[in-house]
Amino acid sequence: MMLLKYLLSLSPWLLSAYAQEQGIGDGNFTVAFLPTSEDETCKQEDIANAISLTTDTIPSAFTCFNLTDLFTQSSDNGYNDDVWKTPDNQPTFGxxxxxxxRGSFKAGTNYTNVWYHQANQTAKADEEGTWVFYTYAFEACIQNGGDAFALDDYPWFETSCQTKDEGECRQVPQxxxxxxxxxxxxxxxxxxxCxxxxxxxAASMLNGRNSALLVVAATMAAFIMM
Structure with missing residues (x-):
């Protein structure tokens, strides 16, 4: 238990050091959502009229956004501090x-086209990125909506690789x-x-809501190998 507390106390510093070593902090992350009817617009990398979020900050842990809450807020700028906590309430940043x-958001619209961009320092697609991005078919970043929703029909997706410099469009089933x-x-x-x-x-890994110990252990291993 003492070892766990020690590792957890070090984890923010280790994550920061690892990030600096990887050049993290370069570039922005942008995600845009387009209606099902605008798949061709998305494929053409045209997000001029799409609802979108851009950030250059890296949260300390998994940070969730509900589309409706986000795009119906009264300001174009904001800060989300709904960061999932680690044991012992270690400091977090959102x-x-x-x-x-945001004025174009319409509740009830099917936003099944997702465009995102993170090119970072190399701008080479499929190389390690700065952010990991998750999409869910349910609010509150819930993976499974219950027995009435088959996972194959309502999957979630995770992506952490860089995109090409022009960004990337994906279609999701829900x-x-x-x-x-x-x-x-x-x-x-x-x-x-990535x-x-x-x-x-990939049907086998835990998401950010689970097991802070695994996160710390993986971070320690990555830091030692640098």
Whole structure:
């Protein structure tokens, strides 16, 4: 128990050091959501009129956003401190963000086209990125809506690799109700690589809500190997 407390006390510093070593902090992360009818617009990388969020901050852990709450707020700028806590209430920091076209958001619209961009320092697609991005078919970043919702029909997705410089468009089977952003470094350490739209987290990994011990252990291992 003493060892766990010690590792947890070090984890924010280790994450910061690991991030600095990886050059993290370069560039922005942007995600946009388009209605089902605008799949061609999304594929053409045209998000001029899409609802979107941009940030240059890296949260300390998994940070969840509900689409309706986010795009019906009264300001284009905000800070989300709904960061999932680690044991012993270690210090956390959330996401500063800027919204675009929030007035275009329509509740009840099926937002099944997702465009996102993180090019970071190399701007090479499929290399390790700065952020990990999750999309969910349910609010509050819930993975499973219950027995009435088959996982194959209502999957969640996780992606932590860089995109090409022009961004990337994906279509998901259900409207996005919520999404989350987290630091990619510990996520990639747990997975052994960055992920490109892993369906249900590749069906084997725990998400940010689970097991702070695994996060710390993976971070320690990654830091030692630098």
């Amino acid at each position: 996401v500063n963000y800027t919204l675009s076209n 409207t996005v109700k919520s999404f989350a952003i987290g630091p990619a470094a510990p996520y990639d350490a747990r997975h052994g690589k 992920e490109v739209w892993a369906t249900m987290g």
